[in-house]
Amino acid sequence: MILARQLTKRFGELTAVDGIDFEVAKGEAFGFLGPNGAGKTSTMRMIGGVSPVTSGLLTIFGLDPAKHGPTIRARLGVVPQADTLDMELTVRENLMIYSRYFDLSWREGARRADELLEFVQLNERAKDKVDELSGGMKRRLTIARALINSPELLLLDEPTTGLDPQARHLVWDRLYRLKQRGVTLVLTTHYMDEAEQLCDRLVVMDKARIAAEGSPRELIDRYSTREVLELRFPIDDQPAIDGQLNDLAERVEVLPDRVLLYTGDGDEAIAAVHRRGLRPETALVRRSTLEDVFLRLTGRSLID
């Protein structure tokens, strides 16, 4: 579906995307994981055929976006980072006018609008102004709008940023259903749980480059340990801890507010910490996540 080789985007002096390679296959859910400013949105805008490629190769459906922008966009759905819904129009009108942009008849647009409002559970709000919707509802409406042309490929730029947990789960559920119907999903996120929930495969982006690529499981196996022991010490003691734990785990990360011990067996590590006579305020054993992968690859947290 998508092929990128040495894909590069520059804005004047700034290199937003620096020679990245990736492929997305039909039916796959593919993610770009990375902090703000890593180049995720620039990559998405190039795939969407809105932003011209500076250099390198990019094809979508085997077509060059510089030459076949409208043809590509006819088969794409786009959920942008900031909602671009029309506040002057009603919920249903937003879908109707969008169907016209795809050159569907008013009748067909109306049919699809009603069907999609059902799908995103907004049918009771059809006649309301967009202004009156909650953040989660606006997001769902944006997703419905992106589906009006029955796209083969759906691009989602941070689909659940800013939503409360309940609203996020509803969005995830709808995206999962789309995936099951065979829609290819490409999304960016800086939430590791989102990437783990939705993505078959992902790339970790940092500073305009791809730092690693694989399935969430593969990445965790390759770059982290099975378990992580999180220790919190009284703030004043934390500097003194530095160095005392290094031999208790495969790897130790000292963060401003806690210490992470990467180990195959978290409970054993706790016992070892106690044997040293150290008394952390809290100790938590958890499984490794993509957050740990990111920390390992870049030395920084995903969300500052």
Added chain:
Amino acid sequence: MSLMAGTLHVVEYNALVFRRIWRGSIAVSFFTPLFFLAAMGLGLGGLVNRSSGGVNGVPYLDFLAPGLIAAACMQTAAVEAMYPILAKIMWDKTYEAALATPVTIPDLIRGEVTWITIRMFIVATMFWIVMYLFGVGHSLEALLAIPASIVTGLAFATPIIAFSARRRNDSGFAAINRFVIIPLYLLGGTFFPIAKLPLALQVVAWATPLAHGVALTRGVVLGNISAPEAVLHVLVPLVYFAGGLLLARAAFLQRLAK
């Protein structure tokens, strides 16, 4: 998607938004000329006619009304090309949404210009009806005032769209009104002949599209314009229109296709 389809859908968007306010808008388009022609044409005109026997050999109302149609189209074009365009680029992100579909930047520009043309058509037609009710322009050629005034407005539409597309906030719009639209409205030949201005200002006035648009519209209503004059008065606004179109395209590309 065909060339026409993209343009049509951008027009449809504007029509969908306009649907909420059309009654008020059309009422304003009727009552504004009614008050203007009553006050300036009959009231002030009465004084002018008594003291100097009209202007250029016709009663003041006949001189004023067609000029006002051209000026009204200029104002309509300016209003529609300022806030609405910047809002769609920057605040409402209407264009960002549209550009994620097969709609292209040239579609957006063609669609907006077509929509402004439709708005001017409504304004000019209402104005023409009022003028007719006041007893001016009772000839078939006088209907040409409608296309003539639209040509006048188009000369402002595209350059102002280009200007708006480069704004980061709305502060430039007051300047356009203060330094372009209002001075032209007052001094561009609508209320009195340009020949009465100091020579330097006459030169400036004739370099603007409004002076030509007013002369064209007045000429077709009064039926006293020669073919070469008409050609000149059409050409000057069209040059502004074409130049504005190129600038608007460049500005849109720079702003929306980063």
